[in-house]
Amino acid sequence: MSDHYYRPDHLKGFANIAEGSPDLAKKFFDYYSAVFAPGALTEREKALIALAVAHTVQCPYCIDAYTTESMQKGADLEQMTEAVHVACAIRGGASLVHGMQMKEHADKVGM
């Protein structure tokens, strides 16, 4: 077992996850490639969405990968920072909107 989590070389070796289940890995990676191909959204828009989601799920591999990918697709620091703020706003908003449940319960049980 490694002595720490999140080793950077795990990202590079990601394809090796196929060893335990080649069929499922193939299905996953084929699907993954199809998702990021240009479609109704551009590759750059998809990369920025991925970057925002990476911050929401707090995946360090994805943050590195989609920072580079976003830059490679033409995004600059200001655009990427705005994408991260979108993730932050939704995450924060999701906490805050639960406050309505708190408030409703407080109104019910309080005087």
Add this chain to the structure above:
Amino acid sequence: MTTTLASRRVPLASPREQLARLAGGPEFDDVLARAGHPPLSPASLEIFQINLGKFCNMTCRHCHVDAGPDRTDAMMSRATVEACLRALDRTDAATVDITGGAPELHPEFRYLVEESRRRGKHVIDRCNLSVLLLPRSAGVAEWLAERGVEIVASLPHYRKRNTDAQRGEGAFEKSIESLRLLNRAGYGKGDPKRVLSLMTNPAGAFLAQPQQSAEPEWKAALQREHGVTFDRLLALNNMPISRFLEWLIDSDNLDGYMQKLVEAFNPATIAGIMCRNTISVSWDGRLYDCDFNQMLDLDSGVTVEHFDPEAWRARRVITRRHCFGCTAGCGSSCGGAAAS
């Protein structure tokens, strides 16, 4: 803004030192062979590229030429310009590609443009945009427009941050002002005699964006934000040489960038890379496969005075590890990406 390697007299100013820093790791010819390709050989000559010298009003951080305001040491003489024209007459090259430095600042620039146009050649001026705002450049845009010269202008990004990061504080505002000036001269409006191409290089250690998908976005953004138009976008990878190499080393990105270039090797780029259809002449009249080999002193051993079209066609293209820059991803040619 940085300063030239030459003015700082640092070891990296030497092409030999640059090649030494690039050594280690897969060799270009080996990767080419593993992909089933023979060594690079010349295709028919289409582009006669003339580098008038290293003198430039700008000092961009990614410059592969190590050009700058102090580089008056490297300027092509009138005699060499004449030799270029004699050599040009012995080829079927349809395009004369004039680069530098800032070619517009060279005293023989207008003469070379006139003589090339007189021969019926398509002429490209590789322009840094800000040069057009200098008092000595007054009227240059209109002069080029009257002669149907295509302008290939450097602009790293359609937004300020990445442009200024690569080309110096204030470069973006000047670039926009120059683009407006070019638009007023008739450039960038779909007229085949006033073609304005924008050339983008990544502002960092990553590959160029695919030019085809980026072009509509660039056009919309520049029109919307600044009211300027252009005809086509060209996207090139940065070559790991000269000042971009210095930045890669200083920022600890060299190994990662080289690995990225090697891993992104794309055999589909081979047919379109510039070394196969270009002849590159340096300010001192030596002949090279491309502008990058020129900067690394990987010369063919021939001068433009002794140019022999048959021998040139029979040569073998010189390759080193920097060549991975032209075959990575969509690849790089003088006309932008070498593959879609």
